[in-house]
Amino acid sequence: MPVLFGVVLLDLVGFGIVIPILPFLSPELGAHKIDIALIIVSYAVCSGLCGPFWGRLSDRLGRKPVIMICLSGAAISYVMLGLASELWMVYCARAFAGVMAGNFGVASAMMADVTSPENRARGMGVIGSAFGMGLVLGPVLGGLLAGDSGSFVLPCLVAGLMSLLAVIAAQIFLPESVSLQRRQENRHMQRTQPRVSTLTLLRDTGNRLLALQYVLHNSCVSGFTYIFPLWVADTLNWTAREVGIVFGIQGGIMALMQGVLIGPMVRAFGEIPLLRTSISCFFVGLVIAAFSNTTVFIVGSALVTMTGATMCMPVLNTLTSERTPVASRGRMLGTTASLASWGRVLGPLLGGLNLTLFGYRAAWLTLAVLVFAYLIWALCERPIQRTTKMQSAL
Numbered sequence: 001m002p003v004l005f006g007v008v009l010l011d012l013v014g015f016g017i018v019i020p021i022l023p024f025l026s027p028e029l030g031a032h033k034i035d036i037a038l039i040i041v042s043y044a045v046c047s048g049l050c051g052p053f054w055g056r057l058s059d060r061l062g063r064k065p066v067i068m069i070c071l072s073g074a075a076i077s078y079v080m081l082g083l084a085s086e087l088w089m090v091y092c093a094r095a096f097a098g099v100m101a102g103n104f105g106v107a108s109a110m111m112a113d114v115t116s117p118e119n120r121a122r123g124m125g126v127i128g129s130a131f132g133m134g135l136v137l138g139p140v141l142g143g144l145l146a147g148d149s150g151s152f153v154l155p156c157l158v159a160g161l162m163s164l165l166a167v168i169a170a171q172i173f174l175p176e177s178v179s180l181q182r183r184q185e186n187r188h189m190q191r192t193q194p195r196v197s198t199l200t201l202l203r204d205t206g207n208r209l210l211a212l213q214y215v216l217h218n219s220c221v222s223g224f225t226y227i228f229p230l231w232v233a234d235t236l237n238w239t240a241r242e243v244g245i246v247f248g249i250q251g252g253i254m255a256l257m258q259g260v261l262i263g264p265m266v267r268a269f270g271e272i273p274l275l276r277t278s279i280s281c282f283f284v285g286l287v288i289a290a291f292s293n294t295t296v297f298i299v300g301s302a303l304v305t306m307t308g309a310t311m312c313m314p315v316l317n318t319l320t321s322e323r324t325p326v327a328s329r330g331r332m333l334g335t336t337a338s339l340a341s342w343g344r345v346l347g348p349l350l351g352g353l354n355l356t357l358f359g360y361r362a363a364w365l366t367l368a369v370l371v372f373a374y375l376i377w378a379l380c381e382r383p384i385q386r387t388t389k390m391q392s393a394l
Contacts, residue, residue, distance in 0.1 A: 012134025014162035017142035037352035044344035046098030054102025055334015073100025075163035082156030105337030112321040113177035122263035124314035129259025143244025218343030281308025290364035
């Protein structure tokens with residue numbers, strides 16, 4: 001678990017470095033607000049298309065080699081982005097990064113492999129904590145490296161170095177979580193048994209509505225991360241430096257909650273009650289944002305929004321892994337990671353459309369409506385009832 005945390009952390013530092021950079025693309029590349037949304041979308045579309053493939057491949061070959069392949073691709077994509085001299089090169093770099101973005105789903109499957117059902121939420125929280133720490137170090141480092149000019153060459157090259165270090169760490173320290181026997185069994189099953197469609201797998205495991213929440217959740221999170229830098233730039237005249245600092249503070253909160261607090265909170269309240277509370281916080285933060293116009297309320301709304309969103313993903317991954325047979329775990333979590341990517345397509349598109357036609361308040365309220373639908377689903381879900389028989393099956 002600590003080794004996997006370290007590998008994911010190095011990868012996410014690289015990912016976090018480019019977050020405050022993309023909204024401030026150099027004017028000589030011809031980037032406009034809609035370009036920023038489409039660049040985010042190009043990454044998400046490619047990630048959505050390729051996520052199930054990486055998950056299925058990890059069931060056959062093992063988690064470790066797939067993680068290393070994806071990390072290597074991420075390193076190449078950051079170098080491509082750093083060396084881009086025209087806008088189409090930025091699109092190509094982010095699209096390639098999306099193709100190689102299988103790490104989160106595969107790492108979640110690895111964590112599910114090495115944790116018991118009772119400790120799975122804590123394990124998923126460790127993955128989320130690595131994400132949070134990446135958002136502490138990455139955006140701050142990216143903002144400082146970019147400086148006031150908003151240049152993204154040096155930050156992207158450093159991001160590539162982070163991913164390369166993660167490849168080396170994985171090769172040396174990361175053990176394989178899928179035994180050779182299980183890999184052979186999985187390959188035999190995939191060769192000999194009729195191919196089950198993703199929709200059938202979702203239906204048979206009872207995950208159809210649960211999978212939809214990955215779309216809603218990530219639509220709203222990605223919409224927020226797209227709108228917020230533009231919002232504070234127009235409202236408060238902020239640059240990448242200030243945006244990086246705010247995202248860094250939020251990443252610290254995320255790391256604390258997912259790495260330390262989620263385990264005790266799940267044991268005290270249960271997964272579903274905690275999820276309901278987190279989504280409610282998410283919703284309230286977006287409503288506050290819609291009516292904020294001062295620095296205190298703007299920053300406060302961001303912290304409330306993302307603190308609520310922070311606690312949702314580990315719980316969703318815990319629910320998904322507990323409802324999925326071990327042999328299909330990589331494929332299922334790859335599928336949910338893919339659905340999360342499609343959410344990252346929808347969020348910026350909705351945000352860009354609302355900004356163009358109606359302005360920031362409408363953009364925030366649209367996201368709030370999506371989160372409200374998310375909350376209705378959570379209110380209808382039954383708490384997990386674990387039994388000895390169920391634990392043995394898992």
